[in-house]
Amino acid sequence: MVLHSSCPCESFEMMQSCNSSLVVTSKTGRTSELNLIELAQQIEKANEFTRANAHNKLSVIAEQARFLQEQARKVLEQARRDDDLHHVACNFKKQSGQMYYLYCRSTGQRYFSMISPQEWGPDCPHEFLGAFKLGNDMSWTEGSEVTRKEDETKILDKILEIGRAHV
Secondary structure, eight states: OOSSTTOOOOSHHHHHHTTOOSSOHHHHOSOHHHHHHHHHHHHHHHHHHHHHHHHHHHHHHHHHHHHHHHHHHHHHHHHHHHHHHHTSBOSSOOOTTOEEEEEEOTTSOEEEESSOHHHHGGGOOSEEEEEEEEOTTSOEEEGGGHHHHHHHHHHHHHHHHHHHHTO
16 A cells, blocks of 8 residues: 555555655645644544444344344244144145135034035034135135235236246
């Protein structure tokens, strides 16, 4: 690191041993004390800006980490629920794309049925726990979320079609 052309020093330590100064007062017309104070103030201001910039960037990263942590928690929660639903009693072969209805017998045993509570009417034999649609990826979507998820899938399909048209 050459600080100025008249100094052969390559580092700050070498410059100190050469008794060279950072500011050449003969060229600035100012006294060396004022230059050193001004230089110290500039360095302090630069340090403050550097700390503030680093803090802001780290805050953004921390927020992204919290978001990813929450996403990971949701993925694990859905995986546990899907795993649990795959172990529910069922007397037929489940097919993706179909809606299934979860009931609970008085014994506590849960089971899937293809018959909705509306189809049973007032004669529904067991407690209805919820409706679930089996996806192509073997994941379960809660009945109340099916329409939203299907709408989202349609939007994503349109985006993919647009992307293919531009390739």
